[in-house]
Amino acid sequence: MSRFFRSTSDTESETDSSDNESFYDEVSSEEEESDVEVEEEEQQTSKKSRFLKGGDSDSDLDSDDEGGRKRQVKSQKDKRLDDMHSAAKAIENGRKNNDWTLILSEFDKLSTSISKATTGFDKIAFPKFYIKTLVELDELIQETAQKDKASKKKVNPANGKAMNATKLKVKKISKQYENMIEEYKKDPEEFMKEDEESVESEPASPAKTERAAPVTTTTAAAGGDDGFTAVGKGGRAAEIDDRPILVRLREVLESRGKKNTDRDEQANTLELLYSKSQSPFQKISVLLALIASRFDLTIGSTSHMDVKTWKSVEKEVNLILSIMESTPSFIVCENAEDLDNDDKDVVPAAGEVVKLRGSIVGYVERLDDEFMKSLQATDPHTPDYIDRLRDEPSLYALLVRAQAYFERNSLNDSISRVIVRRLDHLYYKPEQVIRSIEKVAKDMLPSGLESKLIVAVEPSQLIHELCAYLYKQNTSMLRTRAMLCHIFHFALHNQFHKARDMLLMSHLQESIHQADVSTQILYNRAVVQIGLSAFRQGLIKESHACLQEIQGTGRAKELLAQGIQQNRYGQQQPSPELEQLERQRQLPFHMHINLELLECVFLTCSMLLEIPGQAQAGPNNKKFISRPFRRLLDFNERQAFAGPPENTRDHIMSAAKALASGEWERARDYILAIKVWDLLPDTESIKTMLVRKIQEEGLRTYLFTYASYYSTLGVSQLSSMFDLPSQTIASIVAKLIWNEELAASLDQVSQCIVLHQVELSRLQELALQFSEKAANLVDQNERLATPPNRNENQKVAQN
Numbered sequence: 001m002s003r004f005f006r007s008t009s010d011t012e013s014e015t016d017s018s019d020n021e022s023f024y025d026e027v028s029s030e031e032e033e034s035d036v037e038v039e040e041e042e043q044q045t046s047k048k049s050r051f052l053k054g055g056d057s058d059s060d061l062d063s064d065d066e067g068g069r070k071r072q073v074k075s076q077k078d079k080r081l082d083d084m085h086s087a088a089k090a091i092e093n094g095r096k097n098n099d100w101t102l103i104l105s106e107f108d109k110l111s112t113s114i115s116k117a118t119t120g121f122d123k124i125a126f127p128k129f130y131i132k133t134l135v136e137l138d139e140l141i142q143e144t145a146q147k148d149k150a151s152k153k154k155v156n157p158a159n160g161k162a163m164n165a166t167k168l169k170v171k172k173i174s175k176q177y178e179n180m181i182e183e184y185k186k187d188p189e190e191f192m193k194e195d196e197e198s199v200e201s202e203p204a205s206p207a208k209t210e211r212a213a214p215v216t217t218t219t220a221a222a223g224g225d226d227g228f229t230a231v232g233k234g235g236r237a238a239e240i241d242d243r244p245i246l247v248r249l250r251e252v253l254e255s256r257g258k259k260n261t262d263r264d265e266q267a268n269t270l271e272l273l274y275s276k277s278q279s280p281f282q283k284i285s286v287l288l289a290l291i292a293s294r295f296d297l298t299i300g301s302t303s304h305m306d307v308k309t310w311k312s313v314e315k316e317v318n319l320i321l322s323i324m325e326s327t328p329s330f331i332v333c334e335n336a337e338d339l340d341n342d343d344k345d346v347v348p349a350a351g352e353v354v355k356l357r358g359s360i361v362g363y364v365e366r367l368d369d370e371f372m373k374s375l376q377a378t379d380p381h382t383p384d385y386i387d388r389l390r391d392e393p394s395l396y397a398l399l400v401r402a403q404a405y406f407e408r409n410s411l412n413d414s415i416s417r418v419i420v421r422r423l424d425h426l427y428y429k430p431e432q433v434i435r436s437i438e439k440v441a442k443d444m445l446p447s448g449l450e451s452k453l454i455v456a457v458e459p460s461q462l463i464h465e466l467c468a469y470l471y472k473q474n475t476s477m478l479r480t481r482a483m484l485c486h487i488f489h490f491a492l493h494n495q496f497h498k499a500r501d502m503l504l505m506s507h508l509q510e511s512i513h514q515a516d517v518s519t520q521i522l523y524n525r526a527v528v529q530i531g532l533s534a535f536r537q538g539l540i541k542e543s544h545a546c547l548q549e550i551q552g553t554g555r556a557k558e559l560l561a562q563g564i565q566q567n568r569y570g571q572q573q574p575s576p577e578l579e580q581l582e583r584q585r586q587l588p589f590h591m592h593i594n595l596e597l598l599e600c601v602f603l604t605c606s607m608l609l610e611i612p613g614q615a616q617a618g619p620n621n622k623k624f625i626s627r628p629f630r631r632l633l634d635f636n637e638r639q640a641f642a643g644p645p646e647n648t649r650d651h652i653m654s655a656a657k658a659l660a661s662g663e664w665e666r667a668r669d670y671i672l673a674i675k676v677w678d679l680l681p682d683t684e685s686i687k688t689m690l691v692r693k694i695q696e697e698g699l700r701t702y703l704f705t706y707a708s709y710y711s712t713l714g715v716s717q718l719s720s721m722f723d724l725p726s727q728t729i730a731s732i733v734a735k736l737i738w739n740e741e742l743a744a745s746l747d748q749v750s751q752c753i754v755l756h757q758v759e760l761s762r763l764q765e766l767a768l769q770f771s772e773k774a775a776n777l778v779d780q781n782e783r784l785a786t787p788p789n790r791n792e793n794q795k796v797a798q799n
Contacts, residue, residue, distance in 0.1 A: 290316060375590075393440040428591055463486065525593065547605065633653060
């Protein structure tokens with residue numbers, strides 16, 4: 001009878017015959033008796049369990065219907081051992097037949113099986129027959145090579161190729177087990193005898209082994225200082241055995257990129273390796289692998305590195321630089337050769353320099369790119385964006401530190417790449433911000449760390465030295481970007497003429513359409529900033545000419561990489577790949593140029609040029625200066641109901657209509673009511689300049705409109721109408737007369753303007769029409785002959 005039924009029946013009988021007072025005593029005695037019975041039955045069944053190899057069973061399911069043979073259920077460990085032994089036997093057969101193709105395939109299987117069986121939680125003892133196979137294969141390779149060399153027979157190409165591959169693999173794997181190979185060569189019989197004894201001494205019950213394994217793991221985990229252990233993504237603890245650090249590091253590097261490799265676990269393992277590293281060579285080697293493994297955590301071009309991982313990488317790059325600053329014997333560079341140190345530590349001699357393969361500048365650039373990606377993916381109207389932006393000074397300090405390291409080791413290519421990154425963080429900032437970020441970065445750097453190439457302190461001089469260094473480089477892309485950053489910085493600080501002259505002398509407008517997309521975006525930003533600089537200085541015509549290039553296309557948001565233009569009805573939908581590329585080009589919010597301010601400046605300049613020009617040409621003339629402004633003005637005039645202005649465009653259109661009718665005070669009030677002007681520095685001086693321009697253009701509009709209705713106009717009368725000094729009125733009228741825009745003469749004695757009524761003859765009218773048509777023909781011909789370097793080069797999405 002089964003122990004389950006017996007224990008139940010005993011319990012029931014004893015419980016029925018007991019009193020309530022002795023209930024708990026009887027239950028405790030029953031538990032002791034049942035425990036004794038369970039132990040006796042376990043001892044009996046452990047000998048005849050049908051789940052063990054070679055165990056007997058009374059069940060009819062264990063025998064086959066045909067032969068009555070007993071089925072054996074093998075454990076996973078036994079299966080692995082059988083596979084290894086079968087592979088070793090196949091290798092032995094291949095040795096007898098000189099079949100190196102078979103030997104190579106079976107050796108790969110054997111090596112893979114041993115690698116899997118000796119790692120992980122259910123790992124087994126290292127099978128020593130593998131060492132025997134390695135030694136025998138090495139001897140066979142040497143013997144075969146000598147025979148082939150002596151006989152000079154033609155070897156089968158496939159067989160020879162397999163033998164060479166086996167030779168390389170055996171040589172590589174033998175380095176891991178040098179000590180065991182030496183022990184085997186000293187006394188092969190004793191070595192293999194120890195293997196057999198260790199196999200026989202292993203427990204026969206897999207169940208006991210499985211029960212014992214968690215105890216060992218728990219003990220190891222509890223052996224830490226705090227009772228905790230590092231755990232990977234899958235819940236597996238990061239284990240570090242007693243093997244040398246460089247051997248363990250090579251195993252981690254070999255598993256990098258393979259299928260089913262846990263990247264988080266790799267990073268945790270490398271962190272533990274770094275904590276146990278002693279020499280500078282070990283620390284640098286582990287840190288290079290650790291930084292690369294952290295970059296592997298970010299998969300795909302759309303995702304960005306999380307802030308915690310980013311700060312860890314930044315800290316580790318600083319650690320590498322600090323180690324190499326204190327130990328100049330080691331240099332990390334991209335063109336270094338691989339060290340053949342056989343997984344042993346490297347200690348350079350006095351005066352010796354050891355080069356390690358790596359790319360510090362690549363790590364710094366990747367950190368910068370991930371920083372920009374995280375800003376692109378963060379909502380700029382939340383505190384998270386401000387918190388993320390606070391990490392920029394530490395990143396800039398890392399750029400300065402890397403530049404100093406590259407200067408000390410004469411890595412010129414890396415110096416120029418870092419300076420471009422450094423310039424990208426500075427060129428769009430005002431001088432106060434540049435001075436602040438330089439001060440914060442200097443406080444973060446170690447004392448005594450200074451650059452010999454860039455020694456300037458003042459922001460303008462600093463930008464000049466950074467750009468001047470890049471001007472000397474052979475790479476045209478670096479020179480172009482440096483030039484555009486320099487132009488942008490000059491325009492931002494109200495040096496319009498210097499920025500304009502530099503742009504014209506560089507001839508970038510002729511070749512910018514051949515540059516990459518990011519450089520074209522920088523060119524568009526520089527041109528727009530030049531236009532804003534001209535407007536701040538009151539140069540209306542120059543400002544309109546610069547802004548017309550970008551704002552006139554209607555795609556300023558897209559051309560400045562500040563957003564994606566929404567497709568209108570009927571337009572072709574871009575492919576997902578192009579749309580994704582366009583999103584990756586977008587600039588972070590703190591680098592944006594305010595598009596509403598840009599539109600306001602452009603439309604205001606267009607109004608101050610278009611309204612007097614329209615009054616001069618007459619109502620029937622279709623010639624225009626600004627096509628977008630004329631389109632908006634015509635649309636506004638066609639509105640059935642004209643309410644009060646609500647946005648920036650409405651204010652400017654209302655001011656344009658008031659200016660055209662001679663009411664410059666209303667036009668002034670509409671323009672000054674726009675709140676966007678507060679975004680400009682020195683707002684009051686800009687508003688004063690706008691009022692003066694509105695007065696002057698109002699006077700010109702009035703003269704062009706009403707010249708045919710008057711014979712004379714008093715200067716004092718015009719001065720009171722437009723609130724301008726008499727000298728200003730006289731100079732404006734004299735300029736109009738000189739340019740033959742107004743048929744009049746200025747009487748200095750009577751202080752009046754004598755208007756001449758001139759009627760054109762038929763021949764003169766035809767000559768004027770012919771000149772206008774000829775001018776239009778020349779303009780169209782120039783547009784066809786000139787390469788699309790102005791309006792067409794900004795088609796960023798199609799490039």
